[in-house]
Amino acid sequence: MPVELSRSQGVRLAGIFLGIALGLSALFHWQPGPTAGLASAVSDTYYRFNPHAPSADVVFLKVDHDAVKRLGRWPWSRDALAEGVAKLDKTAAVALDMVFSEPTTPAQDQALGAAFGKATTVGGIFINGVLPSQPDEATMNLLANSALTDIHDIVLGGSDAVELSVPDVLSGLTTLASLNTLPDADERFRHYPAGFRLFKMVQPSLGVQTLQIVLNTPASLQGGTDPTLGFGTRKIQLDRDGYTRLNFYPVARFKAMSMARLYEPGFDPATLTGKIVVLGVTEAGVTDIRATPLGQYPGALLHATFLANALGGHTLSELRTPTMGTVIVIVLAITLLVMLLRQLWLRLLAYGLLIAGSYGAGALLYLYAGFWLESAFLIVGILLTAMLVETSLLSHSKLHTEKLRTAFSTYLPPSLVNRIVDDPDKLKLGGEKKVITVLFSDIRGFTSMSESIEADQLATILGLYFQPMTEAIFKQGGTLDKYIGDAIMALFNAPLDQPDHALAACRAAIAMQYAQLRINEVLQKQGLAEQLRTGIGVNTGQAVVGNLGSSIRFNYTAVGDSVNLASRLESSTKKVGADIVIGESTHALVKDALPCRALGEISVAGKERPQTIYELCWKDVPDPATGERHKAPATAVAG
C-alpha cells in the first residue's frame, strides 16, 4: 500500500514529531530525578568498556583491614599516624580525604601537623560539615591562600559553615581543599565538583587543588554557555552547576597500598618518590562507601578518579543541550523515514537497528572520543516515533479501507466490496487494459412512453424496474457501471477477476428478462403502465477499465470498441426482433452452455469485417435466480 499522507495528516504528524523532539530535549536539559535514573541505567553500562587504567602516579594509600590489624581501631592516636605520614616526604603531593576536627593532646596534634609538614600536603575541609568551627585569623589566611581566584561567571554551591582540622594540624598543611561530593538524583555518584563557595571565596575540591600543585598550574573556572575547568591549555568540561563527569575505572586497577606497609621495618620512603598519594579510609564500619556506576567505591577514590582522569587524559565531555537536541531531531527524523518501508517486519528490524545503533554510538563516542551521549533519550525517542509511525500507518490504512468501501459499494455487491477491502492488492485502480464482458440494457420505447405519462408515475416505474434488474446483475457478480436514463451499463471481470465473465453476463441478461416478466405483473396489478420490454446487448472484448474522469468527479467505468459494440448490439435488438443479442466473442465463450441462434452480420465501426450477431434464447433456459422455466413455448414468442 503506497503511503501518501494528506496535508492535514502530514501537519499532525510533524506536530507530534516536533513535540517528541522538544519534550525529550527539555527532559534532557532539566533531567528530573526519575528521568536521570532511567537514562543512567542505560549509559552507566558504558563504563564497563573502559579500557584505561588510572595513572600509576596516583597511589591510593588506604587505612584498610591490614592497617587496622596492625595499629588497632581507627582513628589511631595522632602520634602513631604521624609516624606513618612522616614516610610520605618524598611524594609529589599528599591529598588527605580526612578532617581532624576534634582536638586530642596538643603534643599529638602538633606531631601530626609536623608530619604533614614534611610533604606537600593538601588537607581536607567539609563545607557544611557536621562539626563546623569559626576559623581564626590564621585559618582564614590559609583558606584565602587555598582559594581559586581565576573565576568568571560560574555558579557554584556553597555555605558559610565549615568543618576544619584543629589549628595544630592545619599548621602543617600546605593548602586546603573541599572534600564534599554530591550524588546524582538517583543517589549514585557520577560527577565531581570543581569547588564550592565558602566565606565569599571559592575553595577547590581535593582533586582540583592537588592537580594545581602537581601540574604547577593555577586552575581557572570559566562559566557561561560552555563552563570549563582549565589548567593552562588543559580543559575539563563542567556542567552548569560546576561538576564534571567522572570516568570510572574498576577499583582493582588503582595502584593501592595499605597504610600498614608504612610501618613495616624495611619500608623505603623512596618507593613513593614523585607519587601523588590519596590517603583515605576503607576499613569497614568507618569508611565512606559510595555507590557509583561501577558498584561500591571507597569515597577517597572519587578524588583519585578525578586526578587519574585529568592526568591520563580520560576526562569526559557530556553533550550539551543544543547538540543533544540536534542529535535527537536527526535520529528521530531517520526513524520517521522508516515509514517508507512497506513490510512490518522490515520496519521492526529498522527500529531495532536504530536502537542498537544509538546505544552503540554512545559506547563508541565514550571509548574513542571521550564524549558522553545519553543514548536512553534517543532510544525512548525512537520508540515513541515508532509508535507514532505505526499508529499513523494503521489509521491511514483504515482510512484507505473506508475510501475503498464508499467508492465501490455503489457499483458492487456488498460481498465483492468486502473482498476488495480484505485484500486491496487484488484491486488495480487507475487505467488497466483487460478483457471484460459489457452488458447494456434499455427499455424499448421508453422515451415515447415517458412523454405520455406523469413524471411521478415515471419515477415509480423506474424504481420498480431498476431494483430487480440491478440485483440480477449483482447476483452474477457483475459491477454496475451506471444508469443512463432507463438504460443500465454493467461490467463483468472488473474490477475483480471473474474467469467465467461471459457466461455470468449472459446469465445476468437471462435473469433480467425473467425479472422483466415479474415487473410487468406488478405494473399490471397497479395499473401503472403497459407491458415493458427490455433489450439487452452483451459483448466481450478488450477495454480500458478503471477510475476515469476528472478530479472533480470520477467514476469506475470501461471504455473501448468492445464497449461501443455492446451498446450497438443493444440498439439492434428491436430491429432483429430479439430480447438478448450477444456478440461473436461472447458467443464463442458461451455457445456450449447456452442456446444461441445466429442472426446475421452487422458492420461495426473500427472493425474491418462485419460481425456476426447471435440471439441468446433466454426462454429455453430456466431463470438463473429461481430455477423456474418459461411458461410459454419458446417458438410462440419468437419474432
Place this chain on the structure above:
Amino acid sequence: VKKVAASAVLLASLASAAAVRAADCVPIAHVTNLEGQVSIKPAGKVVKRSAGKTPSPLCAGDEIHTFQGRALIKSDQDQITLDRDSVLLIKSQEHASVSRGKVLFDIQKRGTSTGLQVATRLSVIGVKGTSFLVADKGSGVSVALAEGVVDVASTQGQLGHYREKPAAAKEATFEDFKREGAAAVDKEKQAFAAYKDQVQREFVAYVENITMEAGTELEISGQTAVERKTGAELGSDLQALRTWRASR
C-alpha cells in the same frame, strides 16, 4: 643533645630557606598596609602565601589577591590600592595587570622611562603620572581617570568609540557627587540611573587607541568603548579607595 642538634639544623635550614627566598629576587614594591585576608601568589608558584606582616616584599611576577580584604602597595614612585576581591599581577616596575576587581593607581611622573603600562582583559593603559581606577566587572572593563592623561589601547582590535552626553541640562558628574556627600549616596545612585537613561550616545570613530581626559570614564565591553564624565558608581569606588588609603 642529638635532638637539640637536629632541631638546630632544622631551624638553620628553615632560616636559610627564608634567606634564599629573600635573596631570590629584588623586591620592587611592598604591601605596606592591608586589612582582611590578602594573599600573594609568588611568581611561578600555585600555592599562595599570606601577605603577613607589613611591609611585605613583592617581587616581579608576584600576584596579589584580596578576598574580603584590601591592600595598599607602594613602590618608589607609585601607589596602588586594591579593593576587595581583586587580583593584581606585578610583572615589573613598568608593567602591571588587573585580572579581577577594582584597583586604583596613583602614578608619579617618570622622567625618561616609558611610564607604567596596566594591562586588563580588554585593554592596555599607558600612563605617565596620573591617578585612575581600573574596574573589571566581568561584563567589561572600565577605567575612570581622576587626574592627568592616559592612553587606552585595545587588545581586542578596533573598538567603536562612543561619547555619551547627557540629554538633560544638568550633568550629574563626579564633582557634583563629591559635594553631595555620603548621606545622599542612595538618592544619587537612583538619580544617576535615571540620568543614564537620558543620555545620548554619539559615535566618534573606530580606533585602537583612546586618550582619556581627567574626570572621564571609559567603559569597554565587547567591541565598544563608551566615554563619559565619571559617574557616581566608579566615582564612589574611587573615592572609597582613596578614603581607605588616607585612613591608613
